[in-house]
Amino acid sequence: MELVEAIVLAVLAASTPLLIAATGELVVERSGVLNLGVEGMMIVGAACGFAGAWLTGSILIGALFGIVAGTLMSLVFALMALGLAVNQVATGLALTILGVGLSGLIGAGFVGERITPAVHLFIPVLTDIPLIGRVLFGEDGFVYVSITLIIAVWWFLYRTRAGLILRACGDNHVSAHALGYPVLRIRTFAVMFGGACAGLAGAYLPLAYTPFFIPGMTAGRGWIALALVVFSSWRPGRLVVGAYLFGAVTILQLHAQGWGVGIPSQFMSALPYLATVIVLVLLSRARTGGSTAPAALGTVFVPDR
Amino acid sequence: MQAHQRMLDPTPDGQHSGKSPLLRTIGLTKRYADFLANDCIDIEIWPREIHALLGENGAGKSTLVKAIYGLIQPSAGEIHWQGERIVLSGPSEARSRGIGMVFQHFSLFDNLTVAENVALGLDGKESFKDMSARLEQVSKTYGLPLDPRREVWQLSVGERQRIEIVRALMQDPKFLILDEPTAVLTPQEADQLFIVLERLKAEGRAILYISHKLEEVKRLCDTATILRGGRKVATCNPRLETAASLARMMVGGEVKEVKGASGRKTTLPRLAVNDLSLAPAEAHGVRLEHISFELKGGEILGIAGVAGNGQDELFAALSGERLSKDPGTVVIEGIAAGHLSITQRRKLGAAFVPEERLGHGTAPRMRLSENALLTGHAAGGMVHRGFIDTAATLRTVDRATETFDVRKAKRDPEAASLSGGNLQKFIVGREILRNPAVLVVSQPTWGVDAGAAAVIRQALLDLATAGAAVLVTSQDLDELAEIADRIAVMFHGKLSAPLSAREASREKLGLLMGGSSLEPKEVAHAAGA
Numbered sequence A: 001m002e003l004v005e006a007i008v009l010a011v012l013a014a015s016t017p018l019l020i021a022a023t024g025e026l027v028v029e030r031s032g033v034l035n036l037g038v039e040g041m042m043i044v045g046a047a048c049g050f051a052g053a054w055l056t057g058s059i060l061i062g063a064l065f066g067i068v069a070g071t072l073m074s075l076v077f078a079l080m081a082l083g084l085a086v087n088q089v090a091t092g093l094a095l096t097i098l099g100v101g102l103s104g105l106i107g108a109g110f111v112g113e114r115i116t117p118a119v120h121l122f123i124p125v126l127t128d129i130p131l132i133g134r135v136l137f138g139e140d141g142f143v144y145v146s147i148t149l150i151i152a153v154w155w156f157l158y159r160t161r162a163g164l165i166l167r168a169c170g171d172n173h174v175s176a177h178a179l180g181y182p183v184l185r186i187r188t189f190a191v192m193f194g195g196a197c198a199g200l201a202g203a204y205l206p207l208a209y210t211p212f213f214i215p216g217m218t219a220g221r222g223w224i225a226l227a228l229v230v231f232s233s234w235r236p237g238r239l240v241v242g243a244y245l246f247g248a249v250t251i252l253q254l255h256a257q258g259w260g261v262g263i264p265s266q267f268m269s270a271l272p273y274l275a276t277v278i279v280l281v282l283l284s285r286a287r288t289g290g291s292t293a294p295a296a297l298g299t300v301f302v303p304d305r
Numbered sequence B: 001m002q003a004h005q006r007m008l009d010p011t012p013d014g015q016h017s018g019k020s021p022l023l024r025t026i027g028l029t030k031r032y033a034d035f036l037a038n039d040c041i042d043i044e045i046w047p048r049e050i051h052a053l054l055g056e057n058g059a060g061k062s063t064l065v066k067a068i069y070g071l072i073q074p075s076a077g078e079i080h081w082q083g084e085r086i087v088l089s090g091p092s093e094a095r096s097r098g099i100g101m102v103f104q105h106f107s108l109f110d111n112l113t114v115a116e117n118v119a120l121g122l123d124g125k126e127s128f129k130d131m132s133a134r135l136e137q138v139s140k141t142y143g144l145p146l147d148p149r150r151e152v153w154q155l156s157v158g159e160r161q162r163i164e165i166v167r168a169l170m171q172d173p174k175f176l177i178l179d180e181p182t183a184v185l186t187p188q189e190a191d192q193l194f195i196v197l198e199r200l201k202a203e204g205r206a207i208l209y210i211s212h213k214l215e216e217v218k219r220l221c222d223t224a225t226i227l228r229g230g231r232k233v234a235t236c237n238p239r240l241e242t243a244a245s246l247a248r249m250m251v252g253g254e255v256k257e258v259k260g261a262s263g264r265k266t267t268l269p270r271l272a273v274n275d276l277s278l279a280p281a282e283a284h285g286v287r288l289e290h291i292s293f294e295l296k297g298g299e300i301l302g303i304a305g306v307a308g309n310g311q312d313e314l315f316a317a318l319s320g321e322r323l324s325k326d327p328g329t330v331v332i333e334g335i336a337a338g339h340l341s342i343t344q345r346r347k348l349g350a351a352f353v354p355e356e357r358l359g360h361g362t363a364p365r366m367r368l369s370e371n372a373l374l375t376g377h378a379a380g381g382m383v384h385r386g387f388i389d390t391a392a393t394l395r396t397v398d399r400a401t402e403t404f405d406v407r408k409a410k411r412d413p414e415a416a417s418l419s420g421g422n423l424q425k426f427i428v429g430r431e432i433l434r435n436p437a438v439l440v441v442s443q444p445t446w447g448v449d450a451g452a453a454a455v456i457r458q459a460l461l462d463l464a465t466a467g468a469a470v471l472v473t474s475q476d477l478d479e480l481a482e483i484a485d486r487i488a489v490m491f492h493g494k495l496s497a498p499l500s501a502r503e504a505s506r507e508k509l510g511l512l513m514g515g516s517s518l519e520p521k522e523v524a525h526a527a528g529a
Helices: A002-030 A038-056 A059-083 A088-110 A133-137 A141-159 A161-171 A173-178 A183-209 A221-231 A236-258 A265-286 B002-008 B061-068 B091-097 B114-120 B128-141 B157-169 B187-202 B214-220 B243-251 B311-319 B342-347 B368-379 B390-404 B420-432 B450-465 B477-483 B506-513 B520-528
Strands: B023-032 B035-045 B050-054 B076-081 B084-086 B099-102 B175-179 B206-210 B223-228 B231-236 B269-278 B288-296 B300-304 B330-332 B350-353 B438-442 B469-473 B486-491
Touching (some): A002 A038, A002 A141, A002 A236, A038 A059, A038 A088, A141 A161, A141 A236, A161 A183, A221 A265, A236 A265, B023 B061, B050 B243, B061 B175, B061 B206, B099 B157, B114 B157, B157 B187, B187 B214, B214 B243, B223 B243, B269 B311, B269 B438, B311 B350, B311 B469, B342 B350, B368 B420, B390 B450, B450 B469, B486 B506
Parallel strands (some): B050 B206, B099 B175, B300 B469, B350 B438, B438 B469
Antiparallel strands (some): B269 B288
């Protein structure tokens, strides 16, 4: 029993950064922008988040540092890809390369330092309920934020006029412009939201997942978040399922290695990625009727004035 | 709701506005770098008026209406609305003042519902629920039925246009701009639209109506303003003009009449399609179902139909962009070619001109000579042992230029730098100069000015006279009537039996384009209506 609880807790912890980063990217892509720089924004968020927490001793301020850092990174992307209409794929890849270098620079002085990680919720009685108590009422704040965030994004996209306009920009930017909507401004806000989420997801790693910073600690989670958005076919509900599924596979393979299953560890480590590919193939085969990707995704838009 | 009652009131604004026009532009000018899209245009729109805006492509019609709708800022000149000078900050300000617009290329969102699309065109001051209720009411009032819950990609072109019109009407506009509204409609759908427009006029609204179809303008419009090369050339009453005199003002000269050689001889079948069925390649594509026809040498077969009924899919199946499992479905010059590649089909003597000029017909950023090589190499002469014979490619460009009067800035420019009409002349010329046995051409004069269109149609007729089989897909019924010997109609991926050009009246074709079958009764009914 305790093992099951431990596994569920570990799965939630592994899934949370993926969920936060993918939520941000979902909004970005729904507005019609493909920002491949999630990994870069995350790693800078991780470095700045750790720096903030180490300098002030506050996890909350550390998280804010991460958010601001991710947003600033996304503004670089917005300036290039939206302001100057540079190819979005190239800009996103460049942003990741920039982020990896920048985080190494920022974090260089902090390697080997430790902080007190984010505290977990504790409500007397509730948290003590066996099996589900710690899972539901004993998480760190990031977990609750991530779930609130995805619900808020769902509500925004499907229940508000601003969300409708954002989806419209992603479906057909020429039409949105012709109706008088400021496509580039809307996309800039979406990109900034994506950056803030990526920064927060990155900061989660040294603030809650492991209490120290090492260069390259995002280890490809930004790319997985990107794949999750496709996996979810741009729908918030499926994104939650995908993020936890991926987190579960990651944790299970660790445990499987611990149990000494006679499969090479390299293969087990590759399992989550293999699972993503298989699910993507199955999804694309099962797809019928309306297309799911935002039709204007990744295309450059220059308004005619 | 209340706003609507005001316009439906029997004493509308029109009554006391005899003194000043509803909208007036004074010296309106729009300059792009060193190109004058609009040069000092004065235009007056009065209430209770359907005002036609005529001109060839590139004459400046779209620029003018974009400025009136606030989409672009004029470089100079003034816009007066109800006697007062205004500077529009954007379309939402234009809408709030009572200016509505129905776009030529629909400004709709395929993956959103009808109601969501309408909501995006409004200013969001009412709740989504109220808006949906009002949408149903307006669409009922004007006889424009719509299901608010369906997603746009599931709808026909006519239904899509209805969304645009209802969206504009829901703002209760005093002035409505329609940009080529009938270009994509069947003749019957166009008639229904005219009834709605007459009704809007009777309610005291003004309409600015952009069209290429001169007969339509003569029938519907009270005033016509004609633009040419960015300038206003005339304002007249179209009912007092002839289609020919309007065309002369648009073109600034006579338009050559297209002449077919009398008594063209038809020979053996050169292209045959046998029971061709093909699943769609894209999410919103059309499935081709049991298409069969035969095309003899010396014959032109026209394929009519509203866009998006499988014409693109048929073109892809004929050209070899998509292959069929059964080679016998496409037979070129007596050889089963359904499984052959594009190049192999070209070697059999087929040539193809797709609808999209840039990106499909030519590589936009490559020179004309390179583009000539890309489709011509199968026929030989331009490549020797794997090396390009540059002189030969240039000679091809020169021949196409001379024969088809292609106007360009230099001898061998990039494809994208040519105007639509000149590029189309080049593409058609490039294929015709290869002396094809079979030419498959899609929308040959779409977006091409009248002069170039006449040249292209004449070339197709001449090619058939010389013995080739020509298949023309077009949405322009007048074009098909002018050149085709037989006309078939595509609807939902099915092809009707071809009618001879004599028996193919607009009514019959219109019924087929709308998906009706030609039962004798229905034809009689349509003729009587």
